[in-house]
Amino acid sequence: NYLGVDVMVGHWEFTYGKERVHELIGKLDGEFISQNVIDNDPFSDNFEELIFPPYTIKEIGGAKIGIIGQSFPFTSTANPKKFTEGWSFALRHESLQEYVNMLRKEKKVDAIVVLSHDGFSVDQELAKKVKGIDFILSGHTHDPSPEPIVVNDTVILISGSHGKYISRLDLDIKDKKVAGYNFKLIPVASSLIPADKAGDELIAKWYKPFDKELNEVLGTTKGLLYKRDTFYSTFDSLIGMAIQDEMKCDINFNPGYRWGTTVLPGDPILKDNVYEMTAITYPEVYTFDLKGEVIYKLMEDIADNVFNANPLLQQGGDMSRITGASYSIKISAPSGKRISDFKIGGKPIDMKKTYRVSSWGGNLQNVGENLDEKAIRPVYEVVSDYIRRQKVIDIPLESNVKILDMDCGCPVKGATCT
Incomplete structure (x- = not known):
């Protein structure tokens, strides 16, 4: 509410559980919309009905x-089902097309915007399947795109993370349709822009x-120490080292999300x-x-989930970060043929061997x-105890993953470094 959000969709909010999500939405000054989340509990009075309003004007x-909401379509597979049991998440491009048509013909809107958490590449595929969308405000994949991507007259914008x-x-609306637009991606230079006093006070109050x-x-x-990148990050390595130290496992799996403050x-x-x-x-x-x-x-x-050539089969996120192991990958x-030279504890993986695994x-x-x-413990306690014992942390920047068909992390034309 402090930020002044008018309309939003969801992803990680759903891991608070259904009751808490509804409670928080009740406190939101703005609107929470999603056309792709429905009730799939056969014993519910609302079976096959929408959980949230699908759109707003x-x-x-x-x-x-007209603004149509698209929450993360793979929530129930990417996150534990227990948080959203009875809710069904999917892309649902057919119903999205129906809402686009309805807003045009019945509600007589001048422009249609899809507020999406599908992911940048998925939204480009969505624009090929659904006609009549003027703009998709994309999210989930953290991409900053200074210039819009245009697919079948749909302008797709994404603004980092x-x-x-x-x-x-800015839209130029003439004769009930979009005649033109102007888009600008503006970097937020925290070293140049002073902190907002009201924001600082609000954070201090809750902290x-x-x-x-x-x-x-x-x-x-x-x-x-950071938690970014697609294959490796130093904070993930720290987490993995802490887990291996306590759990005495051969290999550890960390989830591939990217957030947190760099140290x-x-x-x-x-x-x-x-x-x-x-x-x-x-x-x-x-x-x-x-x-x-x-x-x-x-x-x-996991590699197929991240790098499948069909964006509609990509469920977002990055490769799980592993410690105690190394591998090469051809994206x-x-x-089924991307991973090679897989080693655990410095030795080639033995397909028949039983390994001790933590995750x-x-x-x-x-x-x-x-x-x-x-041995089950919250990861933050495992890591905190490890840092206390070590006192000084020194994590190498060198990755344990070798990418065979990419020389660096700076794609140029064709998304291949030259």
């Missing part, structure tokens, strides 16, 4: 703008009861920094057995055997 500058950018879209805990100095870091070399590592990187609503670390062949297939499945290879932030424990229930 805003009158802005004399123009009538973590408050690094704010974008402005105050927890200041002592959050400001505990656990240790210091020699190098940069600069020489800076103290606060308990708040650890929470920023790990404090999800399912933080438990599980330790169990998996066969080598299951681990290898799992890595291929452009066919499904958190997912459902991998459900396919494992011999789960150590006594």
Whole structure:
């Protein structure tokens, strides 16, 4: 409400659970809309009905703008089902087309905007399937695009993540349709723009009861600690080292999300920094057995989820970050043939061997055997204890993943470095 959000859709909010989501929406000054979330509980009075309003209409500058909501369509597979049991998430481009048609013909809107958390590449495919959308305001994949992508006359915009950018879209509406537009992606230079006093005060108010805990100095870091990139990050490596140290596992899997505040070399590592990187609503670390062949297939499945040539089969996120292992990957290879030179503990993976595996932030424990229930702990406590013991953290920047068909992380024409 402080930010003045008029309309929003969801993803990680759903991991608070259905009741909490509805409670928070009740406190929102703006509107929460989604045309792609329906009730699929056969015993519910609202079976196959929408959970949220599918669209809203805003009158802005004399123009009538129809806004259709698209929450993350893979929520129930990317996150534990227990949080949204009875709700069905999907892309639902057929019903999206119906709402576009209805807003045009019945509501007589001047422009149609889809507010989306599908992901940038998925939204480009969506624009090929659904006709009549003027703009898609895309999200989920954290991409900043200074110039719009235009697909079948639909303009797709995406504005990065973590408050690094704010974008402005101006529409020229003539004769009940979009005659032109102007878009600008504006970097937010925090070193140049002073903090908003009201914002600082609001944050201080909610942090105050927890200041002592959050400001505990656990240790210091020699190098940069971050949770970004597609395959490797130093904070993920720290988390994995902490888990391996306590759980004595052969290999550890961290979830591939990217958030949290980067800690600069020489800076103290606060308990708040650890929470920023790990404090999800399912933080438990599980330790169990998996066969080598299951681990290898799992890595291929994750790679296909991230890099499938069909964006509609990509479910977002990045590769799971692993510690205790290394591998090479050819992104452009066919499904099931991307991973090579897979080593665990410095030795080639043995498909028949049983490995001790730890993981958190997912459902991998459900396919494992011999789960150590006594060892289950929240990941933020495991990491905090490890930093306290080590006192000084020194994580290498060098990745444990070798990309065979990409020389660097700076794609140029054709998304291939030259």
